[in-house]
Amino acid sequence: MKASKIAYRPVALVLGAVSGMAAGALFKQTWKALGHGEDAPDATDEDRSWREVLLTATLQGAIFAGVKAAVDRVGATTVRRLTGTWPS
Numbered sequence: 001m002k003a004s005k006i007a008y009r010p011v012a013l014v015l016g017a018v019s020g021m022a023a024g025a026l027f028k029q030t031w032k033a034l035g036h037g038e039d040a041p042d043a044t045d046e047d048r049s050w051r052e053v054l055l056t057a058t059l060q061g062a063i064f065a066g067v068k069a070a071v072d073r074v075g076a077t078t079v080r081r082l083t084g085t086w087p088s
Contacts, residue, residue, distance in 0.1 A: 008079045008087035012072070019071035023064040030063065031056075 031040050040056045041048035079087045 015075045019068045023067035027063045
């Protein structure tokens, strides 16, 4: 196993947790900024429409994917700077 891959594993675990927390906070702020109140609807929220539930889930998924990709890219770039090779 390559040294860069071994070095990246603990970094990836930490970055995964950090990206999840950051994405959750960003989604909450985005939800508030859109003027929808404090809590986003759950899929089983009977008082919310299909449209609102699905749009909320799509927005949340896009934010989580974007934050995860950005954080993973920063982690891989950092490992390359430290080890000289890109983790694969």
